[in-house]
Amino acid sequence: MFDSLSDKLGGIFDKLKRRGALKEADVRDAMREVRIALLEADVALPVVKDFIAGVTERAVGQEVMKSVSPGQMVVKIVNDHLTEMLGSDTNGISLLAVAPVPILMVGLQGSGKTTSAAKIAKRLKEKENKKVMMASLDIYRPAAMEQLKILGEQIGVPTLPIIDGQLPVDIAKRAMTAARLQGMDVILLDTAGRLHIDQALM
Structure with a gap:
């Protein structure tokens, strides 16, 4: 900034x-x-x-x-x-919860949630030696799930396989189950962007 x-x-x-x-x-x-x-x-x-x-x-x-x-x-x-x-002090992400710890990415459309999810996943994997998975809950933006999959491949972090037609809540439940079964420490859930006029998403 x-x-x-x-x-x-x-x-x-x-x-x-x-x-x-x-x-x-x-x-x-x-x-x-x-x-x-x-x-x-x-x-x-x-x-x-x-x-x-x-x-x-x-x-x-x-x-x-x-x-x-x-x-x-x-x-x-x-x-x-x-x-x-x-604030000049930096604090890490608190992962004091039962694994897999979910991190929900929320924010305005175009604010960089998907890219930030990949950056956080990379940091957790490389700096904190955590097993991380990412899942896209964005069923509204064309190619959002594919973008997260490509970013995951680039940084060596697995992503939840895409199943067409699933609702975000169902994807989140499937992601938590998959992360638990695969012994992941963290699951990053990338949501659809919001605008204040989108009552359904707010």
């Missing part, structure tokens, strides 16, 4: 290069772009407002270090505030 934010703000930061200190108007211009980027990323409006206020307060009047331009200083302040807001 921060990399794309840096790219979007490049033009704003270029304007700030020759200033000795950051003035509120300079920061306000940069924060307008940050606000747009965060809202486009579906960050809640109250969170965006608090974030912008916090960064603006920190950035206004900051003395620019000799080796750093004002634009770079704003980037650093934004980065520091994002790290503080999101």
Whole structure:
């Protein structure tokens, strides 16, 4: 997220290069772009407002270090505030449950659930030495099940065989049974994407 934010703000930061200190108007211009980027990323409006206020307060009047331009200083302040807001501590996935532990992937359409499922499966397999299986419950998106199968083959993680015409609940039950019978530690269940207007999926 921060990399794309840096790219979007490049033009704003270029304007700030020759200033000795950051003035509120300079920061306000940069924060307008940050606000747009965060809202486009579906960050809640109250969170965006608090974030912008916090960064603006920190950035206004900051003395620019000799080796750093004002634009770079704003980037650093934004980065520091994002790290503080999101948390600097990293926690692993808790697998404290009876195996196979189900991990349900849910989110908006196009938010990267299927790819993230494969990344999580790969990490659990390679870094935590877990036996992992993936199953697609997405019966709505064309080729969703096939996509997960291909990703599974690429990372060496088995996927639940596809049976046409099954409902998501039935697929989930079959996945849990298959994972249990095969001695899996974790089963990743990739669901269909949702939009707020899809009452049936919500």
